[in-house]
Amino acid sequence: RKEVEQDPGPFNVPEGATVAFNCTYSNSASQSFFWYRQDCRKEPKLLMSVYSSGNEDGRFTAQLNRASQYISLLIRDSKLSDSATYLCVVSRVSNTGKLIFGQGTTLQVKP
Amino acid sequence: DAGVTQSPTHLIKTRGQQVTLRCSPKSGHDTVSWYQQALGQGPQFIFQYYEEEERQRGNFPDRFSGHQFPNYSSELNVNALLLGDSALYLCASSLDGIPVVSYEQYFGPGTRLTVT
Numbered sequence: 001r002k003e004v005e006q007d008p009g010p011f012n013v014p015e016g017a018t019v020a021f022n023c024t025y026s027n028s029a030s031q032s033f034f035w036y037r038q039d040c041r042k043e044p045k046l047l048m049s050v051y052s053s054g055n056e057d058g059r060f061t062a063q064l065n066r067a068s069q070y071i072s073l074l075i076r077d078s079k080l081s082d083s084a085t086y087l088c089v090v091s092r093v094s095n096t097g098k099l100i101f102g103q104g105t106t107l108q109v110k111p
Numbered sequence: 112d113a114g115v116t117q118s119p120t121h122l123i124k125t126r127g128q129q130v131t132l133r134c135s136p137k138s139g140h141d142t143v144s145w146y147q148q149a150l151g152q153g154p155q156f157i158f159q160y161y162e163e164e165e166r167q168r169g170n171f172p173d174r175f176s177g178h179q180f181p182n183y184s185s186e187l188n189v190n191a192l193l194l195g196d197s198a199l200y201l202c203a204s205s206l207d208g209i210p211v212v213s214y215e216q217y218f219g220p221g222t223r224l225t226v227t
Contacts, residue, residue, distance in 0.1 A: 004153075043201055043218035044154065087153050097144055097205060098167055099216060101153030 003027055006088050006102035014110055017078045021105045023071040023088030030100075032091040033064055035073050037084045038104065044087055047073075078109045113138055115204050115219035123225045124192050132187045132222045136204030142166075143185040144216060145177060146201040154201055160185050161207055189224075197226045 006023045013019050025033075033050035048055065050062040050071055061074040071088055088102040116135045124130050136143050142161045146154035156169035160179035179185045183204075189196055200223075203216035 008151075043220050045218070046215055049215075097142060097159050097207075097216065098156045098169070099144075099146075099154075099203075100156070101146075103151070103153050 001026060002103070003100050004088055004090055004102035006105050008103050008105060010106040010108055012108045012110060013078055015078055015080060017109075018074065018076045019078055019107060020075075021073045021086055021088075021107075023073075023102055025069050025071070025088075025090045025100075027090070027092065028069065029092045030069075030090040033071050034089040034091075034099075035060075035062055035071075036087040036089055036101075038087055039084050044101075047086070075107075078107075080109050080111065083107055083109045115202055115217050117200075117202050117219040117222050119222060120220065121223045121225075123227060125227055126192055126194060128192050129188065129190045130192060130224060132189075132200050132202075132224070133184065134187070134202030134204075134219055135184045136202075137217050140204035140206050140217070141183050142205045142207045143179060143183065144203045144205070145185070145187045146203065146218075147171070148199040148201060148221070150198070157187070192226045194226050197224060199223050 004025050035047040036044040037047045038044040050064045054063045059076045063072045085104040085106050087104045089099050118133045144159040145157040148154040157171050158168040159166050163179045174190045176188045199221045201221045202219045205216045
């Protein structure tokens with residue numbers, strides 16, 4: 001079983017739709033959580049960190065449930081420019097700097 | 112402010128050959144991590160360098176080795192290339208010592224390695 005699991009999709013949604021991505025992690029020692037965005041054939045870029053209290057950045061909302069070891073990302077009012085692969089990422093305090101990536105979820109927003 | 116740079120951008124090698132990939136970290140960063148991303152997969156951690164030493168290593172064979180220079184730049188070496196080594200190799204830099212909660216790694220554009 002992979003340490004970080006995501007539904008690879010693809011998710012095909014119309015512009016303006018709300019879409020949610022889910023991710024589970026298996027190691028309870030995980031301490032830091034992130035969503036990265038990766039455009040086709042480009043490098044991953046940090047979209048947002050995820051905190052237990054939940055956090056929002058414009059149209060993007062991330063939630064963390066430590067008890068269920070579950071992370072989510074909600075995108076409201078999808079734009080064509082949101083089309084990308086979204087990577088769920090965790091890091092453990094004891095392993096400074098090692099990021100553990102999920103497989104990624106592909107989103108395609110259509111006009 | 113220069114971001115993370117990597118060279119070369121693309122590389123084609125034959126099985127059994129050796130390859131060296133290079134990375135310059137973002138200005139002000141002192142830690143370099145290397146990741147391998149196979150097609151359709153998320154990046155996998157290879158190793159991390161800090162103060163010119165390998166600080167942490169992922170589940171990769173000894174054919175994968177690295178080096179960090181006094182200016183914080185880094186090299187990734189892969190010996191005896193296999194077809195399965197074909198992937199995008201990403202370098203990420205960060206600054207050691209910042210709180211883990213706000214920890215962020217900045218990725219370079221990657222080197223796409225094809226082994227034939």
